[in-house]
Amino acid sequence: MENTVFADSPRGRQLQAFNRLLDILDDLREKCPWDRKQTLQSLRHLTIEETYELSDAIMRNDIPELKKELGDIMLHMVFYAKIASELKAFDLADVLNAQCDKLIFRHPHIYGDAKAETEEQVKQNWEQLKLKEGNKSVLGGVPVSLPALVKAMRIQEKARGAGFDWEKKEQVWEKVEEELSEFKSEFNMVAPEELDREKATGEFGDLLFSLVNFARFIDINPEEALERTNLKFIRRFQFLETESAKDGKNLRDMNLEEMDSYWEKAKKSE
Structure with a gap:
């Protein structure tokens, strides 16, 4: 018809x-x-x-x-x-x-004979099909210019699609704690001028990567989570600026304790 x-x-x-x-x-x-x-x-x-x-x-x-x-x-x-x-x-x-x-x-489970009953099976099929399309690596489709946080998430998702991933979120959290402990013990104990910034940057990157990994396991988008916190901080800081100005105060003349009182008011007003 x-x-x-x-x-x-x-x-x-x-x-x-x-x-x-x-x-x-x-x-x-x-x-x-x-x-x-x-x-x-x-x-x-x-x-x-x-x-x-x-x-x-x-x-x-x-x-x-x-x-x-x-x-x-x-x-x-x-x-x-x-x-x-x-x-x-x-x-x-x-x-x-x-x-x-x-x-x-890429949807042979809809237009062909392949089987995919779950979202995870669909993603795994996608990565295999992309390799058939000519991608030399599972990670080859991750744009180089992506923001680092988004790129970390996409790298991990694609690796999972190829079967390279932790089995349980508890394992991922252990990795987070391990990276945090290493970072704290090595870089929180030295004077700033003695810090090996190259090594510290690398270790901090490892910590962030592991946190992104855990967020993925509990179905939190880390980019969205961080942006929500950014917006929340902006709202509260602008409240601090506006309300303190109403009281005739200048931020540069206020101490941290005075600022914190407005910050708490901002939290309560949300």
Whole structure:
């Protein structure tokens, strides 16, 4: 039976909106001096900025802002494909069809005869299939430019997909305690000027890596956890600034005990 999409159906409206975006971009690329000037390289840093703005909207659970940022990201993706088509490299249809083909290939438990009853089995299948696609290493798909905390999480997830992982979270916590004990005993006992900073940096990295590993085992996203703490600190510090200013005080003239009283008020106000 032919799959007919009606214009007034949800899918029909989506296709119309997407086609409208393509038409507008064609116009802008032809007529707007700024849009005409853009290249793959010039858009790159803007895309990174838009991605972080999308992340911020998600963290704040700001749904109206999420819609806006998704639109910005969508525009960038279409823009890259438009430029590539002008370079005779590929067009948007090539991009979408390649993605569809990849999704079908990586889901043989849906589109083939493979079995995957759990999320873990799906992830393990993915890593094996990626190797068949030409990746020389399970870790080869981890972008070099990822922020270190996110990269640590992705490295560990991919290693787990290949079967290289701890069996129990208790084992991971023992590793955390081991790394913390080593770091404390070696680097908390010397004067700062005597510190071997190269070695201390390496050991601190080991400690963070083990903490990321434990967070993964108890299903906590360490990047999200740290960002929530960042936002919480910002809220409390800005409360401290605002309320102390109302009382005619200047932060630089206040001692730590005075600041802490406002900090406790900030915690209670949340």
